[in-house]
Amino acid sequence: MDSDSSSLLTPGRHRPAAVREMFDRISPRYDLLNRLLTLGLDQHCRRRAVRALGLPPHCLIVDLACGTGDFCRILERRRMLPVGVDFSPGMLSNAKTSAPLVRADVMRLPFRDLSVEGAVCGFALRNLEALPPFLAEVARILQTGGRIALLEVAAPSGALPRSVHTFHFRRVVPAVGGWLSDKEAYRYLPDSVKFLPPQHELTKMLAETGFSEIEYCKLGAGIAGLFTATKT
Numbered sequence: 001m002d003s004d005s006s007s008l009l010t011p012g013r014h015r016p017a018a019v020r021e022m023f024d025r026i027s028p029r030y031d032l033l034n035r036l037l038t039l040g041l042d043q044h045c046r047r048r049a050v051r052a053l054g055l056p057p058h059c060l061i062v063d064l065a066c067g068t069g070d071f072c073r074i075l076e077r078r079r080m081l082p083v084g085v086d087f088s089p090g091m092l093s094n095a096k097t098s099a100p101l102v103r104a105d106v107m108r109l110p111f112r113d114l115s116v117e118g119a120v121c122g123f124a125l126r127n128l129e130a131l132p133p134f135l136a137e138v139a140r141i142l143q144t145g146g147r148i149a150l151l152e153v154a155a156p157s158g159a160l161p162r163s164v165h166t167f168h169f170r171r172v173v174p175a176v177g178g179w180l181s182d183k184e185a186y187r188y189l190p191d192s193v194k195f196l197p198p199q200h201e202l203t204k205m206l207a208e209t210g211f212s213e214i215e216y217c218k219l220g221a222g223i224a225g226l227f228t229a230t231k232t
């Protein structure tokens with residue numbers, strides 16, 4: 001199937017395949033562009049997310065939609081036991097981590113019920129088919145008391161920071177991404193924010209899925225938002 005922008009932006013049965021093909025295409029320069037376009041703030045946010053999990057060393061943590069394994073590397077440095085899951089062979093083959101990586105759909109996780117202590121997910125929620133079944137699947141594999149940290153793009157508060165961010169996200173990201181990688185993909189990435197529910201809706205979904213201690217905070221000068229929660 002050809003992954004044109006309509007299949008990337010239209011919910012339906014072709015969207016997951018179009019998303020996978022797009023990440024396969026951009027995988028060789030994915031890390032470079034992330035560091036460049038966020039001036040390294042993406043890694044700062046991932047480190048904060050891992051700290052916010054509040055889990056001790058040796059815990060088994062699933063990195064959901066792990067991409068090139070940035071979260072896995074941070075988790076390894078903190079002596080946790082990450083396993084990365086992603087459905088894009090391109091992203092997985094460009095991963096730089098010694099953690100085990102599994103090629104699978106995060107909507108059907110290859111883990112037993114109640115088998116992991118934590119899960120992280122970086123900048124992938126807006127690419128998923130639907131969030132309630134995804135959260136239910138994550139809750140299924142988490143032990144009671146298990147923790148999740150979900151990181152997504154956000155916009156800073158305040159009129160000036162917000163307009164600078166909008167200019168960067170809508171103009172600079174597609175231009176630089178198009179120049180160094182893939183024009184259509186780096187146009188899709190800002191547009192895909194339309195698939196992210198507002199904060200209160202995601203909080204409600206988490207509560208309805210059986211999570212408690214749900215917290216939200218902005219990170220990285222407001223360019224990212226972090227949800228943390230505990231499986232009850």
Ligand SMILES: C[S@@+](CC[C@H](N)C(=O)[O-])C[C@H]1O[C@@H](n2cnc3c(N)ncnc32)[C@H](O)[C@@H]1O
Binds near residue numbers: 069070071086121
């Ligand atoms: C924006 S990247 C984020 C990668 C990584 N988590 C990070 O922090 O850089 C989104 C990732 O989600 C993956 N993805 C999207 N939908 C998926 C699904 N249903 N199952 C597994 N991986 C998925 C893509 O292949 C891609 O690697």
